[in-house]
Amino acid sequence: MSERTMARQVLLFIWFLSLGSALGQISYSIPEEMAKGSLVGNIAQDLGLDLKRLKSGKARVYTGDSAEYIELNKDRGVLLIKERIDREALCGQTTPCALHLQITLENPMEFYSVTIEIEDVNDNAPVFTVKEIKFDISESSLAGAKFVLGRAVDDDVGINGVQSYSLHPAHNFVLNTQDLPDGSKNVELILQKPLDREKQEHISLLLTVVDGGDPPMSGTMPIVITVEDANDNAPVCFLPVYKTSIAENSPKGTILTTVKASDADQGQNGKVEYYILKSSGVTTNLFEIDKNGGVLRLSGDTDYERVKHYQIDVQARDPGRHSDTCKVIVDVIDVNDNKPVINIMSKPSALSEDLKVGTVVTMLNALDLDSGENGKVHCSINDNVPFTLKPTANNFFSLVTDGDLDREREAEFNVSVTCADEGVPSLSSSVTLSLQISDVNDNAPVFEKSSYEASVQENNTPGVSIFTVRARDADFNQNARVSYILEDSSVNGVPVSSLVSVSADSGVIHAVRSFDYEQIKNVQFRVKAQDGGSPPLSSNVSVKIIIQDQNDNAPQVLYPVQSGGSVVAEIVPRSADVGYLVTKVVAVDVDSGQNAWLSYKLQKATDRALFEVGLQNGEIRTVRQVTDKDAVKQRLAVVVEDNGQPSRSATVNVNVALADSFPEVLSEFTDFTHDKEYNDNLTFYLVLALAVVSFLFIVSIIAILSVKCYRWRRERMFYKSGANLPVIPYYPPLYADVGGTGTLQHVYNYDVCRTTDSRKSDLKFVRPYSERIISLDTSGTQSLTNAQREKLVENLDDQVRTDALRFVAMYIFFVFNRWLLLVNANIIDIVFMITPLLQFSLFSCPKNYFGH
Known part of the structure; x- marks a missing residue:
């Protein structure tokens, strides 16, 4: 190490x-x-x-x-x-x-x-740094002369270190040990008795060193002494110990101190030379001394963190090998030359974004090998991160959360830890921690719009893509995977799922079936976006699909009604003024917008110069006066067209009769149906229907006459018996001309019952006024004598019989004309024939005579 x-x-x-x-x-x-x-x-x-x-x-x-x-x-x-x-x-x-x-x-x-x-264990024996020491000692050396011996080195410490030295043999020399301030011993060889070269020129001694271990261990070093003559004075150092100091990392060649020694001898024997004793390998390459001047210089690099002070043994020696030893103590001064070393105790893995404030993320250790102020370290982290650095002990720091973590706002933090010492100048080092933030499902999907609205043409292809809804989730991976769900609802009682569908992955909305604008104008529903988190989060949005109309419906004519085989005729008097309203074509279009804007035009007419059609309102009016040259029968074809692209149309045929009298209409009316072909079965059914109606009518007349005659006879019997009964006044019906534009002569009274369909028109004929009016008093309740009452009854009897005969004749005439008209009519006209006959016969004419 x-x-x-x-x-x-x-x-x-x-x-x-x-x-x-x-x-x-x-x-x-x-x-x-x-x-x-x-x-x-x-x-x-x-x-x-x-x-x-x-x-x-x-x-x-x-x-x-x-x-x-x-x-x-x-x-x-x-x-x-x-x-x-x-x-x-x-x-x-x-x-x-x-x-x-x-x-x-x-x-x-x-x-x-x-x-x-x-x-420590005593596992090292003491050893000397040199294998052998040689001395040249003059015989003139006096007793007490000192010769410095090399110290033994024992790697063990304490009691196991060097304890004692011994010399063998000990005739002329003895050992002297001195304790040094560093705890070591300085060993000197002292001349006890003068030497005699003539008796013994070479002396061999054995120096033994013993440590304090159990068992003790020892080492030896031979000493060879050569006895010389002359030069009997040894150099003497001025100071036994020299002290100096040097800053670490000082440049080589820096002078530490100068060692001085003197020799009492003169000449060559008094010349002193200086040497560094190789007592320890530590100073071998660090220091050097001027041999002649004694100047001690630095020759290597010092490091306060390795060695704080050095002890250098300097020997002053004359040519006669006489010497003296002094010690130089060099103290190394600390310099702030070490940056703090940052050690990460445990590198954190990904941090969950829901960590609470104050959670310990990791721990750091900052070590500075310098001492004093140079070794004091303080650490900090960069700003704008949700972390703080707290000191826990000497040079130990905890990195803890100092704010809320939000992966959606910041997915990774690079925390730069900088540690600086308090030296001058200050040294610092830094390390960067890359902290990944793991995702938590804390964000619901958000749609790009608050609501969606789209349109699709009706009659679309089922499965067509209408548009796409988009939702974003700020989370990550599975938490951000959005699925789209169609919420259950109904549109006009129909489940919305049968109308539209939404793709769970892409949010594409498809039409499940073809839409019809006339049935559904718009479809409103809600789509839910749900993420893949646990538990999942969701949001919904309102979607409205507007069905756009297409011109897929042709106009429908409401009036005049067109029936297969039937004839609709509008009567226009020949005296009609210009602009006379003949009829109005009424049509509708179930489409909307411009697809339902209708226009009318006359496509074909018997006489185009006589009629015109209103472009917007469909009114058919005359554009000139009717003349005698104009045909009674006029046929018009009116086209109703919408404004769609492409446009659709419908055609209606209008039959117009130009006549001032009803018989003229009847004669011409049959011409409208001349060209139609009907089968014999239809004619048979029509004739059979007329016969049944006539039979029922005659039976009804007979029954009524029978009842009336019976009542008349009873009343006559009452009159003959002298009963004074009130007069039953008779008010003949007065029929007025409708608008003064009837087709019959004014000398007759008639009722015209007209509808928009000429097939449902009816007439009532009565006799002239002159034959129907009788004189009554103003009160209408005049009392008559018996003779007058008898005469009145006789007149009533005659009048009843006469009117009955006239009515039967009129009915036969009317039925005959109806039969001529209906021979070639369809089965629908039977109803229109029977209804006015029954109304006319049962409620109108007979009632005038027998209602009382």
Whole structure:
């Protein structure tokens, strides 16, 4: 292990000693060199943790960037040796030596600090840095002359380190040990008795060093002494200890101090040279000294985090190998040359967007190897993120939520953590955490419009696509998958599902069947958009489909009514003025808009110069006076046309009769039907119907006459018996001309019953006024004598018989004319014939005579 790593371990140990109980600190002590798998301690029991918690929390050992010597057995809840621990390789001479690690747990985030102290074992023997020491000692050297020996080095510490030195043999020399401020010993060889070169020119000694272990271990180094003559004075240092300081990372060649020593000898024997004793490998390449001047310079790089001070042994030696030793202590001054190191304790996975404020996301550790103010670290994060960084202990920070997370607003956050020390100038480092936000189904689908309206032509093809509804869901993946559902409703009592359908995936609305504008003008329904979340969220929208009319219906003529084989005739008197309204064609179109705008035009006419048709109102009027040259029978063909594209039309035929008298109409009316062909069966049924009606009419007349005669005879008997009965006045009917435009002569009274259909017209004929009026008093209740009453009854009897004969003759004449008209008519005209006959015979004429 490098010196830098050992220094970090020492710093970690010092920092974690101050973590306090907030982190749950526990300590163990184990000897070094334990075998792999050896038990360190029961961490679950000592921390009061359940084994299930260790597994569910994914417990692990965090050691930073140092080697992993300890492992956690989550099944047993114990710490075990993972790699053999060499305390000397781990900590060197630093005491105490400890491993500092953290036990981290997740869900929720927890961590505990564990300190494991490594106890030294006497597994290293003391050794000397040189294999052999040679001295040239003048025989003139006086007793008490000192010769510095190299110190022994023992990698063990404490009692296991170097404890004592011994010299063998000890005839002329003895050992003198001195304790130094750093705890080491300075060993000197002291001349006890003067030397005699003539007796012994070379002396061999053995220096033995022993440590304090049990059992103790030792090391030896041979000392070879050559006895010389002359030069019997040794150099003497001005100061036994020199102190200086240097900033770390100082450039090479920086002068530290100058060592001075003097020699009482003169000449060549008094020349002093300076050497750095190689007592430790640490200073081998870091420092150099001017051999002649004693100037000590920096020749390498210093690092306060690795070594805070150095001890340099400088030897002042004359040519006669006489020497003196002084010590130079160099203190390294810390410089802010280390940036904080940010360690992520646990990298978080995706964060749910419904996390509560204050939830711990992850934990960070910021470590600065500098000391003092240079090692104090404060951390911060970038703005505009819903997180905050809270310090939990020395250089430990928790990243917690500080606001609501909304994946739809921000799906990912890049949190930049910046840690800076308090040095001058300040150094900083940063790391970026990419935090993904997982989706929660918290948004319902939203339609692009608040309502939809579309149109489709009627008579569309079933299954045609009308339009598309769109809904967006701000969520993600399955939560944003929108399905479209047609809500149940009805249109005019018909389920909307039988009219339209909606595609669940695309929202395309199709027509299920062909629409008819005349039945349905519009279809209103609601579509629901539902996402795929759990539970699902939904919204709905109102949809209106307007059915557009097509010109698919031709005009329908309401009047005049057209029946197969029947004849409709409009009578126009020849005296009609210009603009006389003949009739009006009435038509409708079930379409709408301009498709229902109707126009009328005369397509074909017997005489185009006589009639015209109103373009908009369909009124047929005369455009000139009727002349005698104009044919009685006029046939018009009127075309009714709508305004659609393409337009549709209907044609109606109107028969017009130009006549001033009804017989003339009858004679011409038969001509309208000359060209028609009817079968013999129809004629048979018509004749049979006339015979039945006539038979029923005659039976009715006979029954009425019988009843009236019976009543008349009883009244006559009452009159003859002298009963004074009131006079029954007789008021003959007065028939007036209708509008003065009738077709019969004015000397007759008649009733004209006309309809818009000439087939339903009827006439009532009576006698002239001169034959029907009798004189009555003004009161109408004059009393008569018996003779007058008898005479009146006789007159009434004669009049009844006369009128009855006339009525029968008139009926036969009328039936004959009707038969001529109806021989070639269709079966529908039978009804129109029978109805006026019955009305005329049963309610009009007989009632005038027998109603009283």
